[in-house]
Amino acid sequence: MAEIILHHYPMSPFAEKVRIALGLKNLAWRSVEIPMIMPKPDLMPLTGGYRRTPVMQIGADIYCDTQIILRELQRRFPALPLTPAGHEGVAEALAYWADRTLFWPAVGVVMAVIGDQLPEEFHKDRAAFSGRPPDPARLKAMAPVARDQLYASLTHVERMLDDGRAFLLGGQPSLADVAVYNPVWFVLQRLGARTPPLTSLPGIVAWAERMGRFGHGQPTAMAAAEALDIAERAEPDAPAGVDESDPSGLKAGARVSVTPDDTGKVPVSGELVTLSATEIVLRRSDERVGTVAVHFPRAGFILAPAG
Ligand SMILES: N[C@@H](CCC(=O)N[C@@H](CS)C(=O)NCC(=O)O)C(=O)O
Structure with missing residues (x-):
């Protein structure tokens, strides 16, 4: 099988969600560093416009968003499952909550402290990314709100750990753990464990230490040009196909666009080759890499016929 290539940068918390999952599964992978x-x-050339971090590549198959990246890692490497049997829905739902709700107050806590040390280009870029004007002073003013919201949300997780379990859903780590680890890691990495509200959440801090011990598996660096060459030489995997009873009524071969519904809302266009409740795959061509299959999760993405 082609190698796992992760396009990411070290300080990305969503990339850390994937890196720690690669550690849990003890996988070897190639690391391509991308700009922040x-x-x-x-x-x-690989994604057709999707700009968020991280992106996973396996040959000519490109996976956008950590939801689909983790699902694909689970499919290809089923040992040490990330979704414990009988608890798949709970693990997925907790992960979605962590990605879309818990993440933001954690960003608020960190940015209130480091925001004004970051260059203007960073603030401009993140303004375009989020659709909100750049405003480091507002980030500082919102610090108490971010702290309190993170406290309220993480207290639910602290309570889950109160019975002495090692991980959120029991004795083994799962998708829920790697997803909640993403924002907790961001605060710990940037500001340390003496940062409120972590000072009031000792169970979370101990759990995060346990999570961190899984490490990142075995990464080795790869140049971006080599990753593009690999995509160019490879053929995309055979598509799973379009579910005939999909409520959208879309058929295989339709020209469609896929756009994140929250941040980095850049549409990617192509030919629909796979559609299910959990996955959208487009086939598209690029002069540098030839034909690639770009995979997205269904949740959180807008699928529309392309004009
Ligand atoms: N829902 C996405 C969120 C990814 C995300 O927001 N990543 C941040 C970095 S942690 C990002 O893309 N920031 C802008 C950038 O890197 O260009 C996922 O699960 O992958």
């Missing part, structure tokens, strides 16, 4: 802000000229 646009432009990302060596990523665009």
Whole structure:
């Protein structure tokens, strides 16, 4: 099988969610470092416009968003399952909550402290990314709100750990753990454990230490050009196909676009080759990499016929 290639940068918390999952599964992978802000000229030929971090590549199959990246890792490497049997829905739902709700107050806590040390280009880029004007002073003013919201949300997780369990859903780590680890890691990494509200959440801090011990598996660096060459030489995997009873009524071969519904709302266009409740796959061509299959999760993405 082609190697796992992760396009990411070290300080990305969503990339850490995937890196720690690669550690849990003890996998070998190749690491391509991408810029923290646009432009990302060596990523665009692979994704067709999707700009968020991280992106996983396996040959000519490109996986956008950590939801689909983790599902694919689970499918290809089923040992040490990330979704414990009988608890798949709970693990997925907790992960979605962590990605879309818990993440933001954690960003608020960190940015209130480090925001004004970051360059103007970073703030401009993240303003375009989020659709909100750049405003480091507002980030500082919102610090108490972010702290309190993170406290309220993480207290639910602290309570889950109160009975002495090692991980959120029991004795083994799962998708729920790697997803909650993402924002907790971000605060710990940037500000340390003496940061409120972590000072009031000792169970979370101890759990995060346990999570961190899984490490990142075995990464080795790869140049971006090599990753593009690999995509160019490879053929995408055979598509799973379009579910005939999908409520959208879309059929295989339709020209469609896929756009994140929250941040980095850049549409990617192509030919629909797979559609299910959990996955959208487009086939598209690029002059640098030839034909690639770009995979997205269904949740959190807008699928529309392309004009
Ligand atoms: N829902 C996405 C969120 C990814 C995300 O927001 N990543 C941040 C970095 S942690 C990002 O893309 N920031 C802008 C950038 O890297 O260009 C996922 O699960 O992958």
